[in-house]
Amino acid sequence: MIWEVFRQEREGQPFQHGGSLDAPNLAFAEAYARELYGRRDESFALWIVPRESVDEVRDPYVADVFDRDYRRVDGYSLKVKLKEARERAARDVGAGHAPPLQGGS
């Protein structure tokens, strides 16, 4: 039975996939995971998951198969527009107009 092992390097960090191992049950999987992913203090905690419990979603359901790139913002040069908006807002404040709305940066 194949088990997927996720490692947390330090307390509070996200768990990341470390690798997989073969073990007949959870007790063995735990022992081998400690050995393979925890013996040298390289992990703070481990998640051990049966591979069959991992639901994999992949292409074509993840990738964009339809032509909907109009939904994407790649074409807009936000950087320039943001810069202009900030300059305008600074000018307006300097000229005694109302301050810009919060949260825009």
Added chain:
Amino acid sequence: MNAQELLALADDELILGWRNSEWTGIAPFLEEDVAFSSIAQTEIGHARAWYDLAAKELGANADALAFDRDPDEYRCAPFVELRFVPDWAQTIARHWLYETADTIRIQALMQSEEPVVASLAEKIDREEAYHRMHADMWADRLREEPRFREAVEELWPYALGLLEPEQRDRLCEALGRAAVKAVERGEHTEELRPLWDEMTMVRRSIPGAAW
């Protein structure tokens, strides 16, 4: 503890570690190969620590004690000398019996009035926790397997011989088994000599060399 007692502990760990390391590369599956090799390695590490203590009393060094004595001078119990490759059931039976007995021995040493001995025993006990977990999970898995049961039966008198007579009741209690006549420390099996030949081969190839 006197040097002979320390040597008995160190020799047990060295020879068992050596026997277990015979599985490196040929264990039943890869994960187990890694785990069992690692256990073998920590046993040899514990041997080293006990040899260091004995060496202070004897004015020697750990390597000389581990490799430069004649086979007859080793103080290990016959239990650790037996060669089991390629029998995994016997290997696990010994591993489980040894770890159970060793726990009793190490926990007694943690109460030692000699601070060096007590603190070393405590350190070793922390590493042994992993060995015990590994041994117990295998014993649980093989419990109903006839080959494993036979091996435990056959090795039981040897396991008792690992401990001092006054500690043996605790082993019987831990395993729910009746006491039998133990295979005592003192005599060696025929299997020690070939092990020693191989174990000391490189060291003997250039006597007195600094490595």
